[in-house]
Amino acid sequence: MLSSLKKQPADRIIGLSALYNADPRSKKIDLGVGVYKDANGNTPVMRAIKEAEKRLWDAETTKTYTAMIGDGGFHTAMADLVLSNSVDRDRISFCATPGGTGAIHHVLELVKLTGANPTIWFSDPTWGNHLSIAKHLGMPFAKYGYFDNYTRSVNFEGMISDLSNVSKGDVVVLHGCCHNPTGANLNKTQWGLIADLLLEKEAIPFIDIAYQGFGEGLEEDAFGTRLLAGKFPEMFIASSCSKNFGIYRERCGLVMAISADPDTSEITQGNLSYVNRQNFSFPPDHGARLVTMVLTDTELRANWVAELEDVRLGMLSARKKLAEALRVECGSDRFGFLAEHRGMFSRLGATEDQVNKLRDEYGIYMVFDSRLNIAGVTEEKIETIAKAVIAVGI
Numbered sequence: 001m002l003s004s005l006k007k008q009p010a011d012r013i014i015g016l017s018a019l020y021n022a023d024p025r026s027k028k029i030d031l032g033v034g035v036y037k038d039a040n041g042n043t044p045v046m047r048a049i050k051e052a053e054k055r056l057w058d059a060e061t062t063k064t065y066t067a068m069i070g071d072g073g074f075h076t077a078m079a080d081l082v083l084s085n086s087v088d089r090d091r092i093s094f095c096a097t098p099g100g101t102g103a104i105h106h107v108l109e110l111v112k113l114t115g116a117n118p119t120i121w122f123s124d125p126t127w128g129n130h131l132s133i134a135k136h137l138g139m140p141f142a143k144y145g146y147f148d149n150y151t152r153s154v155n156f157e158g159m160i161s162d163l164s165n166v167s168k169g170d171v172v173v174l175h176g177c178c179h180n181p182t183g184a185n186l187n188k189t190q191w192g193l194i195a196d197l198l199l200e201k202e203a204i205p206f207i208d209i210a211y212q213g214f215g216e217g218l219e220e221d222a223f224g225t226r227l228l229a230g231k232f233p234e235m236f237i238a239s240s241c242s243k244n245f246g247i248y249r250e251r252c253g254l255v256m257a258i259s260a261d262p263d264t265s266e267i268t269q270g271n272l273s274y275v276n277r278q279n280f281s282f283p284p285d286h287g288a289r290l291v292t293m294v295l296t297d298t299e300l301r302a303n304w305v306a307e308l309e310d311v312r313l314g315m316l317s318a319r320k321k322l323a324e325a326l327r328v329e330c331g332s333d334r335f336g337f338l339a340e341h342r343g344m345f346s347r348l349g350a351t352e353d354q355v356n357k358l359r360d361e362y363g364i365y366m367v368f369d370s371r372l373n374i375a376g377v378t379e380e381k382i383e384t385i386a387k388a389v390i391a392v393g394i
């Protein structure tokens with residue numbers, strides 16, 4: 001039976017890491033994979049998480065199952081963090097999942113369970129896994145314009161024009177903040193206009209928020225999610241704790257599904273639980289428990305907020321310095337967008353050929369679509385990167 005399986009296309013970002021690891025050049029630079037790295041190239045365990053782990057080791061007396069939808073304390077702490085008081089809690093159903101990826105998959109399975117067959121709309125471009133999960137689940141999907149490759153900013157006119165074609169009940173996936181892969185984000189006015197349009201179309205927003213705290217700040221990065229949560233009768237949120245709590249391998253994510261009223265929410269809640277049961281029964285607990293401890297303990301929370309803020313400001317500073325170094329190299333402000341983008345990524349707007357040249361001739365690795373991880377742009381590498389970018393003709 002297994003011999004009839006077809007080869008699956010390799011994940012190009014994971015493949016890039018393998019290429020990087022096999023490269024013997026000592027001065028190679030990794031701007032590819034989507035994990036945060038500090039100035040030494042490490043992805044550290046955050047201080048508050050380490051401390052929470054110590055406390056948990058002392059306090060935990062059992063490893064028996066949690067609830068099928070995960071721990072209630074985790075749901076509340078995350079709803080506070082992501083949604084604050086933008087929507088009544090009795091309209092939200094929850095489900096802890098293995099990472100944000102699990103939450104995205106879970107929401108789409110929930111949509112399938114409704115029996116509707118809506119089109120799922122994704123930004124063009126978007127995180128590659130969005131499209132492949134929808135494809136894997138056999139769901140119809142479409143793309144809406146998002147990025148202007150010339151200005152390297154949001155192509156808002158194109159976005160509005162494409163989203164004017166959504167049908168009632170279609171699901172529109174929006175990145176809550178720190179758009180992956182472009183780094184270009186909606187401003188407050190644009191969030192408002194998108195909300196108005198989708199309300200008029202009776203579409204259902206689905207917010208993927210995987211980088212809260214990496215962009216403008218913890219509260220600011222939740223602006224769009226909260227705005228929409230306060231306006232729409234139905235909405236989905238997939239939240240990831242991988243990046244902002246630095247707990248990638250613990251696989252910690254959460255679905256929050258907003259229903260029109262508490263009665264519907266109860267049924268939604270039962271369906272979310274059902275989906276978990278069919279897939280893996282109980283969600284991972286360790287990461288969720290650490291996140292709950294960090295968010296609900298004053299001292300741990302302050303420690304986490306401070307470290308996250310350092311991470312954010314470090315990336316912001318790297319953006320400004322790289323934009324400035326490129327300005328010096330090319331004599332114009334055409335890379336100014338790097339300082340305007342937010343989050344861990346920016347799309348440079350290079351051709352695949354130029355990206356390959358950067359890798360082959362300069363040992364600089366970025367994703368084939370010219371997404372670079374700004375966390376890899378450390379002080380001592382800035383000049384090298386800037387010179388190489390100009391040398392390959394970007």
Ligand SMILES: Cc1ncc(COP(=O)(O)O)c(C=O)c1O
Nearest residue numbers: 034099100101127180210240242
């Ligand atoms: C836009 C986006 N959504 C969701 C995720 C999910 O992350 P994880 O499954 O590791 O929590 C990622 C991770 O790269 C992402 O970039």
